[in-house]
Amino acid sequence: MKTSKAILALLTAAALAAAFLTTRWTGIAGATDPENLSQAVVLRDRDAGVVALGAKVYASECAACHGDGLQGQPDWRVPGDDGLRPAPPHDATGHTWHHDGDALFRLTKYGLAEVIGDPDFATGMPAYEGVLSDAEIIAVLSYIKSTWPAEIRAQHDKLEKRQ
Template sequence: MTRFACGVAGSLVVAGSVAALSQGSSQPDRVALRADAPGVVSRGAEIYATHCASCHGADLEGQADWQTRGPDGRLPAPPHDASGHTWHHDADTLFRLTKYGVARMIGDPDYASNMPAYEDVLTDDDIVAVLRYIKSTWPEEIRAMHDDREPRE
């Protein structure tokens, strides 16, 4: 399966899980990620450096062989730059994945992942700031595609 097909297939599975998770959530119905808020993006870069870069890389490059499970059965941290699949996911999915972690998001408490849940670590505004920072690093054409998935105000 190609990298793009893997990303699309994963997006569909995760997106279905997001719908189930969003019921009863205290989160806003839709999260919008605008990459054009310099103060928020700057704060997001600082939070990313503190909480995310140790796994996802200082330059958002992810870990080596991020699409291949390791001996422990877990996937390495994916890149958040244009070479990864982050931009294939809508903002709601990215927000909930970061806040709740993979296992809770997909409804499988036994799913093993090195991605922690940040629900008790970062505020919702902090999570959005990090995601806005990540999005701000993508090439314009990828940001435009991602913008098409954003809720309209």
């Protein structure tokens, strides 16, 4: 059982790496929405109205899995018995801030399976295309970023400038 969990963990890590690399070389919406390729996602974590909308949408769409305090689920790095990883935290203890706004937007809107081009990839994270508008997705991501400590926000700002 430990061997199969280790293999699953390696496959998940490889898929996440592929998703990251894919998001570095494609535009905002990836290959599925070429009309938006020239647009860049701008998180608006200092805009009180956007952050307030994001907090509201997060509470209704995200908190059930990722936690009211963005803390994620326990043991989020270890796949569960179903083979899926629990929801990761979006606070400073997680890895959300390691990804630029474009990557976060695509992962949220289209889901990991679409982003990595593997429709059979199993994940507990739903795609929000058709559920949330682009503005709502950006608001949620802006809200999440607004909760990070100043030094992490500054690091993320630098990452955004390299897009």
